[in-house]
Amino acid sequence: MLVYKIEDYVKEINRCLQCNFCLATCPVYKEDMVESSVARGRINLINAAMVEKTIPLSDRTRELINRCLLCTSCMQGCPSGIPVDDIIIAARHELFNKFGFGYVEKFVFRQVLNRRSVGTLATRAVSLLKKFNLFPGPVPPLASPPFEQRISGTVSPSGAVRARVAYFTGCGTNFLYPDTGEAVVKVLVENGFEVVIPPDQNCCGIPALAHGDQQAALEAIRGNAEIFASLDVDAVVTDCTSCGYMLKVKAAKVLPPGDPCRSQVSAVAGKVFEVTEYLAGLGLDKTPRPQSTRITYHVPCHRAWSRGLPEAPRNLVALVPGTELVEMRDPQGCCGAGGATFITHPGLSERIRSRKLDDILDTGAEIVMTQCPACRYYLTEGLKEKGGIRVVHPVSILAGSY
Amino acid sequence: MLPISGLLKDLRSLVDRGRVLGDVEDLLAYANDATHRQVIPAAVVIPESPAEVAAVLRYANEHRVPVVPRGAGSSLAGGATPSPGSIVLDLKRMNRIIEVDRKNLTAIVECGVVTQKFQETVESMGLFYPPDPQSMSVCTMGANVATRAGGPRGVKYGTTKDYVLGVEAVLPDGSVINYGGKSVKMSSGYDLARMFTGSEGTLGVITRVMVKLLTLPPCRRTMVAAFPELDPAAEAVSAIIAEGANPSCLEMLSQSSVMLIENYIPLGLPRDVEAFLLIEVDGHPAKVEEDCELITGVCRRHGVKEVRTARTEAEAERIWLARRALFPAVAHMAPNVLIEDATVPRSQVPAMVRAIGLIAQRNQVTIGVSGHVGDGNLHPGIMADKRNPELMERVDRAMAEIAREALRLSGTLSGEHGIGTIKAPFLEWEFGPEGVALMRRIKKAFDPNGIMNPGKIWPGSGGDAGV
Ligand SMILES: Cc1cc2nc3c(=O)[nH]c(=O)nc-3n(C[C@H](O)[C@H](O)[C@H](O)COP(=O)(O)OP(=O)(O)OC[C@H]3O[C@@H](n4cnc5c(N)ncnc54)[C@H](O)[C@@H]3O)c2cc1C
Ligand code: SF4
Ligand code: SF4
Numbered sequence A: 001m002l003v004y005k006i007e008d009y010v011k012e013i014n015r016c017l018q019c020n021f022c023l024a025t026c027p028v029y030k031e032d033m034v035e036s037s038v039a040r041g042r043i044n045l046i047n048a049a050m051v052e053k054t055i056p057l058s059d060r061t062r063e064l065i066n067r068c069l070l071c072t073s074c075m076q077g078c079p080s081g082i083p084v085d086d087i088i089i090a091a092r093h094e095l096f097n098k099f100g101f102g103y104v105e106k107f108v109f110r111q112v113l114n115r116r117s118v119g120t121l122a123t124r125a126v127s128l129l130k131k132f133n134l135f136p137g138p139v140p141p142l143a144s145p146p147f148e149q150r151i152s153g154t155v156s157p158s159g160a161v162r163a164r165v166a167y168f169t170g171c172g173t174n175f176l177y178p179d180t181g182e183a184v185v186k187v188l189v190e191n192g193f194e195v196v197i198p199p200d201q202n203c204c205g206i207p208a209l210a211h212g213d214q215q216a217a218l219e220a221i222r223g224n225a226e227i228f229a230s231l232d233v234d235a236v237v238t239d240c241t242s243c244g245y246m247l248k249v250k251a252a253k254v255l256p257p258g259d260p261c262r263s264q265v266s267a268v269a270g271k272v273f274e275v276t277e278y279l280a281g282l283g284l285d286k287t288p289r290p291q292s293t294r295i296t297y298h299v300p301c302h303r304a305w306s307r308g309l310p311e312a313p314r315n316l317v318a319l320v321p322g323t324e325l326v327e328m329r330d331p332q333g334c335c336g337a338g339g340a341t342f343i344t345h346p347g348l349s350e351r352i353r354s355r356k357l358d359d360i361l362d363t364g365a366e367i368v369m370t371q372c373p374a375c376r377y378y379l380t381e382g383l384k385e386k387g388g389i390r391v392v393h394p395v396s397i398l399a400g401s402y
Numbered sequence B: 001m002l003p004i005s006g007l008l009k010d011l012r013s014l015v016d017r018g019r020v021l022g023d024v025e026d027l028l029a030y031a032n033d034a035t036h037r038q039v040i041p042a043a044v045v046i047p048e049s050p051a052e053v054a055a056v057l058r059y060a061n062e063h064r065v066p067v068v069p070r071g072a073g074s075s076l077a078g079g080a081t082p083s084p085g086s087i088v089l090d091l092k093r094m095n096r097i098i099e100v101d102r103k104n105l106t107a108i109v110e111c112g113v114v115t116q117k118f119q120e121t122v123e124s125m126g127l128f129y130p131p132d133p134q135s136m137s138v139c140t141m142g143a144n145v146a147t148r149a150g151g152p153r154g155v156k157y158g159t160t161k162d163y164v165l166g167v168e169a170v171l172p173d174g175s176v177i178n179y180g181g182k183s184v185k186m187s188s189g190y191d192l193a194r195m196f197t198g199s200e201g202t203l204g205v206i207t208r209v210m211v212k213l214l215t216l217p218p219c220r221r222t223m224v225a226a227f228p229e230l231d232p233a234a235e236a237v238s239a240i241i242a243e244g245a246n247p248s249c250l251e252m253l254s255q256s257s258v259m260l261i262e263n264y265i266p267l268g269l270p271r272d273v274e275a276f277l278l279i280e281v282d283g284h285p286a287k288v289e290e291d292c293e294l295i296t297g298v299c300r301r302h303g304v305k306e307v308r309t310a311r312t313e314a315e316a317e318r319i320w321l322a323r324r325a326l327f328p329a330v331a332h333m334a335p336n337v338l339i340e341d342a343t344v345p346r347s348q349v350p351a352m353v354r355a356i357g358l359i360a361q362r363n364q365v366t367i368g369v370s371g372h373v374g375d376g377n378l379h380p381g382i383m384a385d386k387r388n389p390e391l392m393e394r395v396d397r398a399m400a401e402i403a404r405e406a407l408r409l410s411g412t413l414s415g416e417h418g419i420g421t422i423k424a425p426f427l428e429w430e431f432g433p434e435g436v437a438l439m440r441r442i443k444k445a446f447d448p449n450g451i452m453n454p455g456k457i458w459p460g461s462g463g464d465a466g467v
Helices: A006-015 A027-032 A039-051 A059-066 A084-099 A103-112 A116-131 A171-176 A178-190 A206-210 A214-229 A241-254 A262-271 A275-282 A312-318 A346-363 A373-383 A394-399 B004-014 B024-030 B050-063 B115-123 B141-147 B192-196 B230-242 B255-264 B285-301 B313-331 B346-363 B389-408 B424-446
Strands: A153-155 A163-168 A193-197 A235-238 A272-274 A293-297 A323-325 A367-369 A390-392 B043-045 B067-070 B087-090 B097-101 B106-110 B164-170 B176-180 B205-212 B219-227 B249-254 B275-283 B306-309 B336-339 B370-372 B381-384
Touching: A006 A039, A006 A084, A027 A346, A039 A059, A039 A084, A039 B024, A059 A084, A059 B024, A084 A206, A163 A178, A163 A214, A171 A178, A171 A373, A178 A193, A178 A275, A178 A394, A206 A214, A206 A241, A214 A241, A214 A262, A235 A241, A235 A262, A235 A275, A241 A262, A241 A272, A262 A272, A272 A275, A275 A312, A275 A394, A293 A312, A293 A346, A293 A394, A312 A323, A312 A394, A346 A373, A367 A394, A373 A390, A390 A394, B004 B043, B004 B050, B024 B043, B050 B067, B050 B087, B050 B164, B050 B205, B067 B141, B067 B205, B097 B115, B106 B115, B106 B141, B115 B141, B141 B205, B164 B192, B176 B192, B219 B230, B219 B285, B219 B313, B230 B249, B230 B275, B230 B285, B230 B346, B249 B255, B249 B313, B255 B275, B255 B313, B275 B285, B275 B313, B285 B306, B346 B389, B381 B389, B389 B424
Parallel strands: A163 A193, A163 A235, A235 A272, A293 A323, A293 A367, A367 A390, B043 B087, B067 B087
Antiparallel strands: A153 A193, B097 B106, B106 B205, B164 B176, B164 B205, B219 B275, B219 B306, B249 B275, B249 B370, B336 B381
16 A cells, blocks of 8 residues: 555645745746746646646646646745645656656666665666666766675774664665775774664665655665664664665655554654764764865755754864865755656756756865765766866765864 | 727837737736636737827727726736726837936836846945836836835835835827926925825826935844734834834835745744734844834833844845745645735724624634734735625625725724725725715816726726726
8 A cells, every 4th residue: 555645645735835945045936937837827737637637647637747846946935835746756656557657767766776685686787778768867886796795794993992884775875985984994993983884775766766666665664674673772873864764754655554564764863863863962072183185065955854964064074174165055945856866857966956956166165074975976077177176075074074 | 999900000000010909819818817707808008109109099098999908917006907998008118218317316217127126226226116016027217206115125215105206107188298307305286296206197197207226224123023913013113113223124024924925935933922022124234123122122022922133144045935935835735825004003903903803703714914014004805706606796896895994993994005906995985985986077178088998997087088
C-alpha cells in the first residue's frame, strides 16, 4: 500500500490561502516569469487535473508538475504551512502510475541507487548510456572505487570515546565524492567520536520518491531502518542535507500506517543529524591548524528540517584560524540542480545556476562550501571555466586543518 | 466575442508568442486572486513595455474583449479575478526601477516592481518608502496604486495614495497619458494621478508610477502594552494620538489572537488580559524617547497591566514576529479565512469591535479581530469553508453586516484592500445612487466600451458597455 496519494492531500490543497507569497522565492518562477511555475499555480493545476478532474492529465500538466525542483523554498515563506513538496510528490506518483518512468529515470533510480552492491556495474552501464548519447543531460563521472569500498566497519579514536555515531553514507558521497566521506570520518575520529559505517546501506530514497516511484523509495527506507535501528549508537550522522531530510522527516511519511518498520524508522529519525550541525553543537575537541582561504557558503535548499543547519558550517569554519568567510548575495538561492532536475530540464537548471555563479564570483572566494552533493556537482561543472573555484563539503575544510 | 483560437493567434502577432499563454494548464494559475473564486480567462499576455500594453488594449477595445490587469494576484477583494473570456495582462515583467532621485526625494518605477524590493533598494540609500502592505514580498507597485494599499505604518505615514506624485497609464484606445511630476506642488488641471489611484484596473493600465520618498528615520523603538480589558485599551489608542505621540505603528491584538499566537509560537505573553497594543515609534532619538514616555504614561492612566519597551533590536523583532504570526495562526483555524477590511474613525474602534462580536454571534460564525487600530482599519478574519455552502451563506451575511456597521459608524467599506468584486454590491450604501452614477460616467469617459476589468467596484460595471 502506498501513501503519497493525491486524495490524502485534498485537505492541504484546500487549506492553501491562495496568497501567492510562494511566488517571492521560487527559483523556477524567477526564470520562467509565468504563474504556472509558482507553487500556487501548480496546486491549482493539480487540483483541477487530479482532484476535481475537470481537465485531462495532459503533457503540459506533466511538464508543469515536473518543472519543480522540490527545493522547498516556497514552503519557507508560506503562511499556511502547505506541504508543497509532498503535494508535488503525490502528483508525480499519480503521473508515474499513468505514464511510468522514462528509461533513464528508471535506470538511475531503480538500478543504480537502490542496488549499491553493483556499484561497479553501474559505473559501466552509465558510461555506456553516455557513449550512445542516451543520457539527456550532463552525466556525473562515478568515483572508483566508491566510498563503501574504501572505509567500512568501525573506526575508533585513539583516545577516549566521546560518543558513538553511525555514518549514513549517501549516494553522492558513495558514488561521486568519497573525499567527503573520508573527511567526515577523519574529522569525527580526530574529535573523539567512534564512527560506525555499516555495509550494504541503501540510497536514502529521496530521488525515487521525488520522481514518483514510491515503491522503490519504500524499499530503500525499510532497508536502511533495519540496518540503523539495530546499531548501538548515540547518533546517526549524514553529510547530505537531502538524505537528512529524508531520514528525519520524509521517511515516516512514506511508510503506510501500521508498517512493521515504523518504530525502527522513527527510532532512527530521532537520532539523525547533519554532520556539521552535530559537530558544531557538541564542539570541537581538537583545535584546527590555521589555513588561509577565502570561503563562501552556498546554503542547500533542504535545510528546514533542522534549525541550526545553515549556521553550523559558518560556525565551524570560524574556528579555523586564517579562513575568511565572505557571504554571497543570496546564500540560500537555489543552484538549479534540484535533485535530478538538471538532467531532466537542463536549460532551466542552467539559467538558475548562472545567477548563482555570478553571486559566487562576486565574492572573490577560492572555495565554495555546501553540504549537498548535487549542488557540489552542479556548481563545480558551472565553475569549471570560471577560474577553477573549488566546491567542497564544509567538513573537508576542517579535515584540511587536521 | 472572438473564437478563442483567433484571439490567441491575433495576440501572438502583437506580442512575442512565448508571452501569450492559452493552454488551460497555464490559465488555471491566473484564474483567481487571493479570494479563491476561479474564472479561467481566455488568454494571458505578459507585456514588457507600455507599447505592448497599448497594442493589446487597442486590439481588445476594437474587438470588445475584457482586459484584467494583474500584478501578483494577491488581491483580497477579488479585483484581479478574471472575467469570462478575458485577456489577463500579467504586468510582472515590467519591473525596472527607473530612477531614484535623492535630491528631489522621488522615484520612478515600472508597475511590476515588487514593493519590498523597491523598499530595500531605497533603504539601502538611506531613503524611506513607508507604505507597507503585509503582502509586500510579492505585491506590485502598480497594483498598490490601483488599490491604495497600506499597512501598519498607515497611522503615521498614510497609505500608497499619499505617495503618488504621478502616473503613466495606457487607456483602452491605446493612447498613453502622463500626469504629474517632481514638483512638490501642482495645481494644473484635474488630478489624473488621483483618478488612477484606487481605480482597480477599471480605467486603464498604470505602466509607471512616480512616488515621493522620505529619509530613513534614524531611530526606531517598539513597545508592547497588555490591558486587562478591551475598552480601556481602545481608549488608550485615541489618547495616545490625541496627546501628540505620533506612533509609526499602533496595532491591537485581542486576547483570542494572542492565545492563537502563543499556541503557534510561544513568546511568553501574558494570557490573562483582553487586549494588547503593539506600538512602534520612529524619528529622531530625543523625540522617540519623549514619545515612549508619553505613551507609557497614557497606558498607565488607562489601567495597563504591563508595558514594556524592547531594549534590543532582537527583542523588538520578537514582538513583531508575534504580530506577523497572527495570520498563519488564524489560517490554521479554518479551511479558509476571509479577511475583512472595514475601517472606522479611530474613536469608533471600541464600538466596531463590540459590533463585530455581536455579528459573529448572530450569524454563528467565528471572527477573530485584529488590525491597525491606530488608523481605525480593522481586519476581522472570518472563518470559512468554501466547500460548505450553508456556512458560506452565513459568512456572506456577516460580511454585509460588518460593512453596514462600519458605514453606520461613519467609516468606509475598505481601508486598503479595495472594493473589487466582493464588496461591489455594497458600494451604493457608501456613496448613494448619485455617487455611483457619477463614477459610472467617469469610467465611461476613460473606457467607453467597458473593457477594463468589468464587474469590479460596482456590480455589472462595464457589462455590455453599460459601464
Ligand atoms: C496575506 C495577504 C496579506 C495582505 N496584506 C495587505 C495589507 O496589509 N495591506 C493592503 O493594502 N493589502 C494587503 N493585501 C492585499 C493585496 O496584496 C494588495 O491589494 C496589493 O496591492 C495587490 O497587489 P498585487 O500586485 O497582488 O495586485 P493584484 O491582486 O494582481 O491586483 C489588484 C488590483 O489592481 C489592479 N491592477 C494591478 N496592477 C495594475 C496596473 N498596473 N494598472 C492598473 N490596475 C492594476 C488589478 O486589476 C486588481 O484590481 C494582502 C493580501 C494577502 C494575500
Ligand atoms: S504561499 Fe502557501 S498558502 Fe500562499 S499560495 Fe503559496 S502555497 Fe498557498
Ligand atoms: S519546491 Fe522550489 S521549484 Fe518547486 S514550486 Fe516550490 S519553490 Fe518552486
